[in-house]
Amino acid sequence: MQLDNIDKQAFLESDWQQRPRLIKRGLNNVDLIEPEILAGLAMEEGVDARVIEHRNQRWSVSHGPFEEYESLGEQDWTLLVQAVNEWMPDVHALLEAFRFLPEWRIDDVMVSFSVEGGGVGPHVDEYDVFIVQGAGRRHWRVGERQATTPTYPCEDLKQISDPFNAVIDEVLEPGDILYIPAGCPHDGIALEPCLNYSVGFRAPNQAEWLAQLADMALQTERLKQRYTDPKLSSSTPSHVVTNGQLEQVKQLLKSALDADEFNELILRAQSMSKRPLPEPELPMMAEQIPALLTMNNAMLVRTPGARLLKQADTAHYFANGERFTVTEGAEMLAQKIAELTDEVPMSELAPYCQDMCSQELLAWLVNQGVIELLID
Amino acid sequence: MQLDNIDKQAFLESDWQQRPRLIKRGLNNVDLIEPEILAGLAMEEGVDARVIEHRNQRWSVSHGPFEEYESLGEQDWTLLVQAVNEWMPDVHALLEAFRFLPEWRIDDVMVSFSVEGGGVGPHVDEYDVFIVQGAGRRHWRVGERQATTPTYPCEDLKQISDPFNAVIDEVLEPGDILYIPAGCPHDGIALEPCLNYSVGFRAPNQAEWLAQLADMALQTERLKQRYTDPKLSSSTPSHVVTNGQLEQVKQLLKSALDADEFNELILRAQSMSKRPLPEPELPMMAEQIPALLTMNNAMLVRTPGARLLKQADTAHYFANGERFTVTEGAEMLAQKIAELTDEVPMSELAPYCQDMCSQELLAWLVNQGVIELLID
Ligand SMILES: O=C(O)CCC(=O)C(=O)O
Ligand SMILES: O=C(O)CCC(=O)C(=O)O
Ligand SMILES: [Co+2]
Ligand SMILES: [Co+2]
Numbered sequence: 001m002q003l004d005n006i007d008k009q010a011f012l013e014s015d016w017q018q019r020p021r022l023i024k025r026g027l028n029n030v031d032l033i034e035p036e037i038l039a040g041l042a043m044e045e046g047v048d049a050r051v052i053e054h055r056n057q058r059w060s061v062s063h064g065p066f067e068e069y070e071s072l073g074e075q076d077w078t079l080l081v082q083a084v085n086e087w088m089p090d091v092h093a094l095l096e097a098f099r100f101l102p103e104w105r106i107d108d109v110m111v112s113f114s115v116e117g118g119g120v121g122p123h124v125d126e127y128d129v130f131i132v133q134g135a136g137r138r139h140w141r142v143g144e145r146q147a148t149t150p151t152y153p154c155e156d157l158k159q160i161s162d163p164f165n166a167v168i169d170e171v172l173e174p175g176d177i178l179y180i181p182a183g184c185p186h187d188g189i190a191l192e193p194c195l196n197y198s199v200g201f202r203a204p205n206q207a208e209w210l211a212q213l214a215d216m217a218l219q220t221e222r223l224k225q226r227y228t229d230p231k232l233s234s235s236t237p238s239h240v241v242t243n244g245q246l247e248q249v250k251q252l253l254k255s256a257l258d259a260d261e262f263n264e265l266i267l268r269a270q271s272m273s274k275r276p277l278p279e280p281e282l283p284m285m286a287e288q289i290p291a292l293l294t295m296n297n298a299m300l301v302r303t304p305g306a307r308l309l310k311q312a313d314t315a316h317y318f319a320n321g322e323r324f325t326v327t328e329g330a331e332m333l334a335q336k337i338a339e340l341t342d343e344v345p346m347s348e349l350a351p352y353c354q355d356m357c358s359q360e361l362l363a364w365l366v367n368q369g370v371i372e373l374l375i376d
Numbered sequence: 377m378q379l380d381n382i383d384k385q386a387f388l389e390s391d392w393q394q395r396p397r398l399i400k401r402g403l404n405n406v407d408l409i410e411p412e413i414l415a416g417l418a419m420e421e422g423v424d425a426r427v428i429e430h431r432n433q434r435w436s437v438s439h440g441p442f443e444e445y446e447s448l449g450e451q452d453w454t455l456l457v458q459a460v461n462e463w464m465p466d467v468h469a470l471l472e473a474f475r476f477l478p479e480w481r482i483d484d485v486m487v488s489f490s491v492e493g494g495g496v497g498p499h500v501d502e503y504d505v506f507i508v509q510g511a512g513r514r515h516w517r518v519g520e521r522q523a524t525t526p527t528y529p530c531e532d533l534k535q536i537s538d539p540f541n542a543v544i545d546e547v548l549e550p551g552d553i554l555y556i557p558a559g560c561p562h563d564g565i566a567l568e569p570c571l572n573y574s575v576g577f578r579a580p581n582q583a584e585w586l587a588q589l590a591d592m593a594l595q596t597e598r599l600k601q602r603y604t605d606p607k608l609s610s611s612t613p614s615h616v617v618t619n620g621q622l623e624q625v626k627q628l629l630k631s632a633l634d635a636d637e638f639n640e641l642i643l644r645a646q647s648m649s650k651r652p653l654p655e656p657e658l659p660m661m662a663e664q665i666p667a668l669l670t671m672n673n674a675m676l677v678r679t680p681g682a683r684l685l686k687q688a689d690t691a692h693y694f695a696n697g698e699r700f701t702v703t704e705g706a707e708m709l710a711q712k713i714a715e716l717t718d719e720v721p722m723s724e725l726a727p728y729c730q731d732m733c734s735q736e737l738l739a740w741l742v743n744q745g746v747i748e749l750l751i752d
Contacts, residue, residue, distance in 0.1 A: 099614040206632040207593035217583035238475035239714035338615035
């Protein structure tokens with residue numbers, strides 16, 4: 001899948017995280033899921049789904065799993081399902097089109113099905129999003145980044161209370177794409193039954209970063225340098241925390257940020273997937289790889305939602321919170337798998353998999369749940 | 377309670393966190409708890425207690441609550457009970473002697489009862505500690521800070537494997553105090569039934585600080601600035617995390633460290649007690665205070681383990697993770713209560729409690745569980 005009608009470099013320079021953009025006919029084929037399949041998915045336990053209704057000027061939200069949709073009628077509601085890419089390979093494939101952006105920033109694909117009049121109301125998000133128009137037509141309005149006042153028309157629904165000036169005010173048709181930076185108000189009202197795919201990006205805030213990195217440091221037993229006092233004076237009352245002590249805490253944390261292992265913690269944390277990855281029943285051994293390479297019914301599939309990241313200018317790859325350091329001989333294979341979006345016959349990897357380190361890398365990736373081995 | 381035979385300022389300058397010290401006859405009265413009471417406490421649910429035995433060159437650890445001690449015999453075991461100060465006001469009073477050190481650094485008082493030959497073996501701790509000799513005599517050896525090799529003679533018991541040179545090698549008698557900085561090896565063997573009080577200090581490591589501060593930031597909705605990308609290039613492979621992106625994360629976190637609210641988070645975090653504080657059945661209202669001040673059977677007691685801290689050069693007090701800003705009129709009362717180690721008749725506070733802000737402070741402290749109001 002490939003984005004059309006956009007100069008990616010120019011987009012990165014002038015639009016990304018700066019201003020909303022409409023990309024007309026950005027995608028060619030947007031038939032990625034049938035509404036019935038989406039509705040079925042929202043009936044499953046463990047799938048995060050909501051229905052938002054807007055009737056007689058009243059908003060309401062209900063949470064899945066759902067049992068039926070008939071009672072909703074034919075107007076003024078929308079069904080939203082989170083992380084559909086983790087369940088549906090065709091929806092996951094949509095992410096290929098956005099691989100000009102950093103993989104670790106991509107969160108997931110939310111899919112909505114709306115009937116005429118359906119929408120979630122005017123709101124802002126804290127995250128960047130591309131909204132791809134699937135089937136049907138929807139009227140979208142988007143404003144520049146601006147101060148807004150939040151309002152909660154009902155529980156679990158955050159909107160904005162004031163009208164906003166739209167810089168984009170268009171009826172989207174299948175294949176059109178909106179780019180909406182964090183903080184820009186937007187509102188979409190369906191003109192007919194329609195599907196939207198939201199490719200969401202994540203951007204942790206400072207507190208969330210600290211929490212993730214602390215978890216990772218505790219798990220991996222890093223950043224173990226302890227606080228020590230600055231020079232103390234016996235005349236300071238015991239209950240007073242001095243500026244010198246506060247400085248000392250902050251110096252200790254600054255030296256953590258500057259430590260080499262801090263980069264490693266960032267990469268470990270960002271290589272975590274949102275949900276646990278599948279573990280093979282038996283761990284794969286590097287020694288098993290040569291035989292598998294010759295089987296023509298063995299396929300490798302990248303697990304949707306699994307991340308495989310490389311730290312620039314190093315030989316370190318990260319997945320599932322773990323690190324693997326490749327030797328030169330395995331670099332080609334690592335890159336090939338990092339760029340793998342679909343499935344690939346095992347035999348196709350044979351040329352990259354002749355040395356022991358490549359075989360160990362492949363076994364490691366299977367054991368971490370980043371790729372799955374299918375034999376049919 | 378008062379430390380003797382020590383020049384506190386000199387100690388802070390030359391010894392604290394630097395080298396072990398023996399303070400002969402540092403305390404006058406060390407009759408703080410009877411062995412039978414300690415043994416009884418270790419029979420209670422919720423009390424953290426261990427028995428360590430050393431018999432026929434084999435070490436073993438068992439965990440409380442205990443049902444009996446007869447089977448242990450009269451030699452070669454020691455009973456250790458954590459945080460005894462939170463249960464026993466007389467033991468808590470020992471902390472008064474250490475108020476020339478910052479209150480937020482004090483962790484708790486562990487008490488051990490050992491019979492002849494009893495001890496935990498040679499080891500190092502990650503924390504500074506003062507070990508007060510209570511009843512009985514014990515042979516203590518302490519070395520300078522040095523590299524040591526950990527060894528685990530049994531589960532839950534960390535010792536060091538190599539012999540160490542002792543710079544202190546003495547038989548401690550009641551009232552003698554050892555100061556042992558983090559990282560200094562030490563070993564104490566009881567010559568007869570004896571009690572030891574360990575005043576422990578806490579010094580979180582970098583990872584622990586990050587975890588505590590992240591928790592506090594998430595709870596109080598601080599540090600909400602989000603990550604944004606540096607200039608991106610469409611030629612960077614999606615799976616590569618660039619140095620520019622890593623720098624951006626670290627800049628975001630550095631700006632968190634430099635934010636004013638970061639000091640506040642440190643104080644909030646350090647003002648938390650180890651266990652939940654008692655909540656009054658009904659919240660106290662400032663309006664109730666004037667009447668209470670006139671009652672001569674009303675007492676205020678500082679809750680053992682509750683912290684009340686002041687940020688230097690500000691009017692901010694912190695307790696139980698919360699902040700209270702005092703006006704000038706309430707500063708005297710705040711200081712009085714911060715320095716309160718024992719109980720005080722309510723009427724004694726009357727002179728400091730005439731204005732509304734003082735009354736609000738007092739009500740707040742009762743509601744946070746820092747002080748308890750007793751009426752008999
Ligand atoms: O599809 C929808 O109705 C909501 C889309 C949206 O607002 C978003 O993804 O930010
Ligand atoms: O009292 C004991 O037996 C152990 C004391 C000790 O090693 C300590 O508090 O660090
Ligand atoms: Co939105
Ligand atoms: Co010790």
